[in-house]
Amino acid sequence: MARGNNKIVVPEARTALDELKVEIANELGIENYNSIDKGNLTSRENGYVGGYMVKKLVEDAQRQMTGK
Numbered sequence: 001m002a003r004g005n006n007k008i009v010v011p012e013a014r015t016a017l018d019e020l021k022v023e024i025a026n027e028l029g030i031e032n033y034n035s036i037d038k039g040n041l042t043s044r045e046n047g048y049v050g051g052y053m054v055k056k057l058v059e060d061a062q063r064q065m066t067g068k
Helices: 011-027 043-066
Strands: none
Touching: 011 043
């Protein structure tokens, strides 16, 4: 499994993305997401976190594009 290939285009956004990841994990009922071993989570749980992050980022971008 390749790790570390995801590069953040805007490095200054890393902190905000990490905070978003933790926020979404908490909403999904995954406590202490920063401190747990992600290998102990199921693929589905890890996928939900990433999927919801993308969904939220797309929604935010659409709002910005439409001015809402």
